[in-house]
Amino acid sequence: MRKLKLLLAGTVAAMALSGATAHAERGTDGDLKILFWQAVSTMNPYLSGGTKEELSSSIVLEPLARYNETGALTPWLAAEIPTLDNGGVTQDLLSMTWKLKPDVKWSDGSAFTAEDVVFTWKYCTAPDGGCAQAAQYEGVKSVEAIDPHTVKITFEEPKPHPYSAFISAKSPIIQAAQFKDCVGAKAPGCTSANFLPLGTGPFVVKDFKPNDVVTFEANPNYRDATKPAFASITLKGGGDAASAARAVLETGEYDYAWNAQVEPEVLQTMMAAGKGRLEISFGTQVERINLNWTNPDQALGAKRSTKDAGPHPALKDPAVRRALSLAIDRDIIVEAGYGQSGKPTCNIVPAPEAVASTKNDSWCLKQDLEAANKLLDDAGWAKGGDGIRAKDGVKLSFLYSTSTNSVRQATQELVKSMWAEIGVDAELRNASASVFFGGDPASPDTFQKFYADVLMYTNNFSGTDPEKYLAEWLCDKMPGPSNGWQGQNIPRYCNPEYDKLVGELSRTADLEKRIALGKQLNDMLTEEGAHIPLVHRGDQSSFAVTLEGVKMNSWDSQIWNIADWSRKK
Amino acid sequence: MFTYTLRRLFFAIPTLLIISFVIFALLDLAPSDPTGDLPLTIPPDVREQIRASLGLDQPFLIRYLKWLQQFFINEPLNILESLTGWQFGDGERMRVLSWATRSPVVDLIVQRLPQTLWVVGLAYIFGILIAIPIGVISAYKQYSIFDQIGTFISMVGYSVPTFFTGVLLIVIFSSYLQWFPSVYDTNLRVTDFDSFVAQVRQMALPVFVLALYNASQIARFVRASMLDNLHQDYVRTARAKGVKEKTVLLVHVLRNSLIPVVTVIALGVPTVFSGAIITEQVFRVNGLGQLLIVAVQGADIPLVQTLTFIFAVLIVLFNLIADVLYGILDPRIRYD
Numbered sequence: 019m020r021k022l023k024l025l026l027a028g029t030v031a032a033m034a035l036s037g038a039t040a041h042a043e044r045g046t047d048g049d050l051k052i053l054f055w056q057a058v059s060t061m062n063p064y065l066s067g068g069t070k071e072e073l074s075s076s077i078v079l080e081p082l083a084r085y086n087e088t089g090a091l092t093p094w095l096a097a098e099i100p101t102l103d104n105g106g107v108t109q110d111l112l113s114m115t116w117k118l119k120p121d122v123k124w125s126d127g128s129a130f131t132a133e134d135v136v137f138t139w140k141y142c143t144a145p146d147g148g149c150a151q152a153a154q155y156e157g158v159k160s161v162e163a164i165d166p167h168t169v170k171i172t173f174e175e176p177k178p179h180p181y182s183a184f185i186s187a188k189s190p191i192i193q194a195a196q197f198k199d200c201v202g203a204k205a206p207g208c209t210s211a212n213f214l215p216l217g218t219g220p221f222v223v224k225d226f227k228p229n230d231v232v233t234f235e236a237n238p239n240y241r242d243a244t245k246p247a248f249a250s251i252t253l254k255g256g257g258d259a260a261s262a263a264r265a266v267l268e269t270g271e272y273d274y275a276w277n278a279q280v281e282p283e284v285l286q287t288m289m290a291a292g293k294g295r296l297e298i299s300f301g302t303q304v305e306r307i308n309l310n311w312t313n314p315d316q317a318l319g320a321k322r323s324t325k326d327a328g329p330h331p332a333l334k335d336p337a338v339r340r341a342l343s344l345a346i347d348r349d350i351i352v353e354a355g356y357g358q359s360g361k362p363t364c365n366i367v368p369a370p371e372a373v374a375s376t377k378n379d380s381w382c383l384k385q386d387l388e389a390a391n392k393l394l395d396d397a398g399w400a401k402g403g404d405g406i407r408a409k410d411g412v413k414l415s416f417l418y419s420t421s422t423n424s425v426r427q428a429t430q431e432l433v434k435s436m437w438a439e440i441g442v443d444a445e446l447r448n449a450s451a452s453v454f455f456g457g458d459p460a461s462p463d464t465f466q467k468f469y470a471d472v473l474m475y476t477n478n479f480s481g482t483d484p485e486k487y488l489a490e491w492l493c494d495k496m497p498g499p500s501n502g503w504q505g506q507n508i509p510r511y512c513n514p515e516y517d518k519l520v521g522e523l524s525r526t527a528d529l530e531k532r533i534a535l536g537k538q539l540n541d542m543l544t545e546e547g548a549h550i551p552l553v554h555r556g557d558q559s560s561f562a563v564t565l566e567g568v569k570m571n572s573w574d575s576q577i578w579n580i581a582d583w584s585r586k587k
Numbered sequence: 588m589f590t591y592t593l594r595r596l597f598f599a600i601p602t603l604l605i606i607s608f609v610i611f612a613l614l615d616l617a618p619s620d621p622t623g624d625l626p627l628t629i630p631p632d633v634r635e636q637i638r639a640s641l642g643l644d645q646p647f648l649i650r651y652l653k654w655l656q657q658f659f660i661n662e663p664l665n666i667l668e669s670l671t672g673w674q675f676g677d678g679e680r681m682r683v684l685s686w687a688t689r690s691p692v693v694d695l696i697v698q699r700l701p702q703t704l705w706v707v708g709l710a711y712i713f714g715i716l717i718a719i720p721i722g723v724i725s726a727y728k729q730y731s732i733f734d735q736i737g738t739f740i741s742m743v744g745y746s747v748p749t750f751f752t753g754v755l756l757i758v759i760f761s762s763y764l765q766w767f768p769s770v771y772d773t774n775l776r777v778t779d780f781d782s783f784v785a786q787v788r789q790m791a792l793p794v795f796v797l798a799l800y801n802a803s804q805i806a807r808f809v810r811a812s813m814l815d816n817l818h819q820d821y822v823r824t825a826r827a828k829g830v831k832e833k834t835v836l837l838v839h840v841l842r843n844s845l846i847p848v849v850t851v852i853a854l855g856v857p858t859v860f861s862g863a864i865i866t867e868q869v870f871r872v873n874g875l876g877q878l879l880i881v882a883v884q885g886a887d888i889p890l891v892q893t894l895t896f897i898f899a900v901l902i903v904l905f906n907l908i909a910d911v912l913y914g915i916l917d918p919r920i921r922y923d
Contacts, residue, residue: 148637153629228685230873477627
């Protein structure tokens with residue numbers, strides 16, 4: 019908690035400084051032009067769950083607290099962050115009390131009160147509503163308005179890390195008066211409320227064309243009379259990542275294009291025009307190769323890749339798992355596919371810095387073919403005539419699957435050639451992202467099914483606390499027919515010791531101890547080879563050189579501080 | 588002719604019902620999921636709730652019948668209500684809702700139609716206007732330099748894909764010369780001369796790309812059809828009777844040659860509505876084609892189903908129109 023507070027104080031000071039110098043009047047900088055290559059479908063983040071809707075709605079809707087660019091919690095509509103120290107969180111960890119900022123107004127001029135906060139919780143937890151952010155309110159027993167500016171959240175069981183409900187762009191506050199007839203099954207029918215939600219943020223939605231373009235105007239009732247500097251925003255959607263980056267970096271038609279997921283050398287040529295710059299921030303995304311701990315053999319029929327299939331014939335050997343990781347040169351993968359927006363990593367929890375472990379960097383970060391070959395030799399895996407190692411009739415030849423994406427296919431090729439140097443063969447396969455991540459239990463190509471030996475994709479966790487994320491590797495979270503292939507323990511890793519530590523983490527409130535436990539769990543996964551972490555991926559967006567005040571943020575909405583943006587004169 | 592048309596219309600009903608069922612079944616069998624694009628941080632149980640709220644937990648046949656009811660009864664009633672102001676029942680009808688936007692599919696289509704009609708429709712008209720003279724001259728002066736060049740250009744226009752010509756034109760005219768914008772602005776309202784110029788500028792590139800493609804295709808048809816007719820006996824007779832060469836070509840030959848061409852043009856009209864998916868995507872013209880591709884990518888099944896079905900209706904309808912036109916233009920053909 020001490021660290022958190024220090025961070026908070028620092029960033030508040032920094033924000034005050036930068037805000038004062040940038041501009042002084044509302045609406046003086048004209049139109050801000052934003053390009054999203056995936057168009058926005060709705061302005062209600064509770065009905066979508068997509069990142070593009072989270073971002074666009076964060077221009078209008080605000081939460082009680084946001085993560086700033088360093089990952090520290092910053093009060094937003096709340097006056098302060100409740101902690102154990104300031105009495106906002108009770109000692110039994112069963113409830114927390116938020117004090118709201120006084121005098122905050124909705125864009126229609128009405129007062130923002132605790133009732134709106136309570137309503138937001140009711141809205142997202144109503145049955146049949148299909149609220150996409152329901153996980154943010156998990157474990158919340160009740161939310162009450164103590165007085166118009168005080169909200170009390172009660173939890174079902176002690177919550178050592180209570181910061182999830184009403185925090186970040188994932189769970190902003192919506193206006194009770196506007197959405198009162200839109201609860202539960204009626205939610206999708208309220209088209210005008212979903213497209214034009216009233217908010218407390220710096221801008222107001224003026225016009226919404228679904229999957230096309232959104233126009234915003236400065237909010238006349240915004241709490242800071244000098245902000246926002248821009249009078250309006252035009253948010254256009256559609257196209258592809260490369261042409262969106264070009265519209266900012268090369269032709270200068272737009273001021274900001276979200277997610278420049280483009281090969282580094284293509285971006286370099288666009289940057290030569292000198293019209294824009296790239297900004298990168300790092301969150302918790304890690305591209306990893308999952309190793310299948312169960313047997314995916316087709317002959318096993320319905321049992322394949324489940325607990326009942328038994329251990330994987332080759333990957334059950336710890337030496338093989340370790341050797342596969344040692345053989346990979348992460349620097350080359352980063353250079354070829356990610357450039358500035360990637361860093362080699364050996365952690366599944368790569369950030370925030372205070373939480374990330376460095377224990378395995380020594381052996382894992384650098385490629386060591388010699389050590390990998392020696393490991394396999396010692397374990398009795400001998401090279402056959404075709405150069406592929408085998409032992410007891412089991413060949414080190416793996417089916418390597420991922421989603422269709424040019425960077426991933428290039429990475430597959432690189433890894434295949436690296437593994438070839440230690441006598442391991444890989445057959446490459448890819449499936450369309452909408453199928454791969456689609457989770458259809460009838461499809462054999464989903465990542466949950468894992469009908470392959472190794473599997474590559476990216477995952478991350480929201481917020482800065484990895485507790486829920488680390489619980490994904492519990493034994494009982496393995497996907498299988500019994501749970502409709504819905505578990506999150508994709509590698510089918512199972513270690514009672516690990517389960518015990520996760521249980522301990524969920525009962526620990528002390529921040530230092532939580533960090534230590536988190537690191538220990540992260541290290542266990544890397545050391546035992548549940549997966550091979552490859553690249554810590556950053557978020558990369560393009561901005562016009564004339565745009566000032568941007569602070570890229572991977573912990574919350576990328577455009578969390580859009581009220582502070584201004585145009586260089 | 589009239590009874591023939593009626594009979595064809597009558598047969599169209601079962602055809603369309605079967606088409607709608609096949610589309611629905613195909614979409615249902617396809618392994619994509621509306622929650623597939625969501626971030627992995629959204630846990631499986633929440634995904635399950637989202638699917639249930641979309642009605643995906645119901646059996647296939649129920650969902651299909653519901654869609655039939657929404658599309659064939661509820662939506663027409665709604666349109667009728669908004670046109671006439673009458674009220675049928677309490678006005679609370681379940682409409683076909685898009686899964687991604689949670690708004691009525693018909694509203695989305697109405698919103699997108701103008702852009703598609705302007706850009707793709709204009710390109711089609713330009714294509715026809717360019718193609719006919721080129722086809723006529725190419726055929727009349729067969730193997731001349733004009734014919735060789737015309738054939739070369741139409742071969743290039745026909746075989747080079749629009750995603751290549753589109754990007755090429757953007758690189759030349761938007762990035763390098765900066766004459767035209769690379770992104771289409773759907774918010775632009777034509778109110779004065781300046782905004783009209785802006786509208787023309789933003790339509791120029793996509794219209795050019797599509798017009799080239801359409802013109803190449805139609806020019807080949809016109810040329811072939813003209814060549815067929817130029818060697819007919821009636822042409823020799825006309826010339827022997829001393830009819831002026833211009834009249835022979837533009838009245839006798841062209842009129843007869845246009846009969847099959849008109850059919851081809853009529854059959855191509857539904858593709859105007861379905862939009863030029865790729866070109867719309869390249870230039871960010873947010874029309875029907877772009878709507879369809881986004882819906883396919885996001886597994887927005889009600890939207891894909893409704894759009895593809897409307898295209899199916901148009902195709903069936905324009906097939907009929909082409910057949911009837913053929914009968915009207917060519918007195919030798921009689922259906923009754």
